[in-house]
Amino acid sequence: VKYRCLADLKERYENPQDGTTPDNFEEWVLQHFGPTILNTFFKPYTKKVWTVEPLKMSPNWVGTRVAKLPQEKLEELCSMDQSELANADFGWGPNSYFTFPKYGGTGNVWNSMAKKLPNEWFKFNNKVTGVNHKEKTVEVLEKGQTESTKMSYDVLLNTAPIDQLVNNTQITAPLDIVHNKVFIVGVGLRKPMTSFLEKFTWLYFPDREVPFFRVTILSRYGEVTPDSDKYWSMMCECARPIDDTITEEEMVKKTLDGLVIKDMITREAIESVYSITLPYGYPIPTPNRDRELARAHGELERHSIYSRGRFGGWKYESSNQDHCFIQGKEFIDRVILGEPEKLYKTGVPTIPRG
Numbered sequence: 173v174k175y176r177c178l179a180d181l182k183e184r185y186e187n188p189q190d191g192t193t194p195d196n197f198e199e200w201v202l203q204h205f206g207p208t209i210l211n212t213f214f215k216p217y218t219k220k221v222w223t224v225e226p227l228k229m230s231p232n233w234v235g236t237r238v239a240k241l242p243q244e245k246l247e248e249l250c251s252m253d254q255s256e257l258a259n260a261d262f263g264w265g266p267n268s269y270f271t272f273p274k275y276g277g278t279g280n281v282w283n284s285m286a287k288k289l290p291n292e293w294f295k296f297n298n299k300v301t302g303v304n305h306k307e308k309t310v311e312v313l314e315k316g317q318t319e320s321t322k323m324s325y326d327v328l329l330n331t332a333p334i335d336q337l338v339n340n341t342q343i344t345a346p347l348d349i350v351h352n353k354v355f356i357v358g359v360g361l362r363k364p365m366t367s368f369l370e371k372f373t374w375l376y377f378p379d380r381e382v383p384f385f386r387v388t389i390l391s392r393y394g395e396v397t398p399d400s401d402k403y404w405s406m407m408c409e410c411a412r413p414i415d416d417t418i419t420e421e422e423m424v425k426k427t428l429d430g431l432v433i434k435d436m437i438t439r440e441a442i443e444s445v446y447s448i449t450l451p452y453g454y455p456i457p458t459p460n461r462d463r464e465l466a467r468a469h470g471e472l473e474r475h476s477i478y479s480r481g482r483f484g485g486w487k488y489e490s491s492n493q494d495h496c497f498i499q500g501k502e503f504i505d506r507v508i509l510g511e512p513e514k515l516y517k518t519g520v521p522t523i524p525r526g
Contacts, residue, residue, distance in 0.1 A: 180206020466519030
């Protein structure tokens with residue numbers, strides 16, 4: 173399989189198909205990688221993480237998400253045996269290391285930022301029950317209250333799922349966009365840690381035999397875990413279509429079975445299990461996504477409503493936490509200073525201030 177992949181790549185490196193634009197993600201993979209890796213990896217993995225076939229995805233999201241190595245580097249790596257691969261330079265460059273909060277997980281980044289700003293700017297644990305774009309008001313149900321109150325706005329920045337915003341305001345017809353749901357299963361284990369996992373931070377699984385598409389060894393992110401001399405931990409992510417009927421309890425069982433099948437854990441070492449279902453897991457980049465989002469943004473912006481963030485903007489390729497931070501900064505620069513946004517593209521033509 174490895175050498176068939178290399179042969180496919182060699183053909184594409186030597187005969188680049190410049191000028192032909194792929195209509196979907198499957199065509200993009202074929203154009204850049206070839207049929208072997210499409211059938212061996214991309215088809216099963218895409219189905220697991222996105223819950224749709226690559227044929228039903230746009231290629232617009234790819235950007236830096238799918239790495240392409242030089243032919244010489246790939247041939248060099250593929251010629252190595254297991255012992256040589258153990259010490260090989262895979263060309264990760266600056267991605268070889270990353271920083272992570274010592275305490276509090278990634279949420280600590282945002283908590284620390286919030287503490288630098290006036291406390292009265294924030295209203296936590298309140299529920300937005302409606303947006304009236306004609307009155308320019310937001311209905312908010314405060315925690316512990318039974319009746320909602322109205323807050324007026326000049327400009328509204330929404331980070332909730334844009335399909336919910338459109339449905340609530342009825343500002344335009346419902347959007348034809350798609351998302352999936354993700355089950356998160358966390359497992360706390362007694363040491364010793366499984367030896368082959370000691371070098372990894374996370375692993376991807378195209379294998380249909382197990383439900384998770386990714387397993388993250390969270391205790392590898394830092395030594396501050398509950399009594400890290402005795403315990404280690406991992407987090408598993410399992411995607412399903414939103415109408416899938418499997419329960420969280422069933423998914424937990426399948427996940428633990430999968431971890432045992434892959435020799436990643438033993439049942440005897442399990443100390444604790446945590447699970448949660450995320451009803452919005454991934455915004456799926458379908459072929460008509462950009463057209464639908466442009467339609468929504470056009471109507472929203474006419475009423476001074478802007479939608480950004482992972483599901484507010486619905487563009488996976490620009491919705492990591494760092495992306496979302498920059499989206500917020502650029503939105504403020506646009507509203508206050510009239511500077512154009514660079515990261516998030518709404519598809520709506522903007523007229524510069526003059």
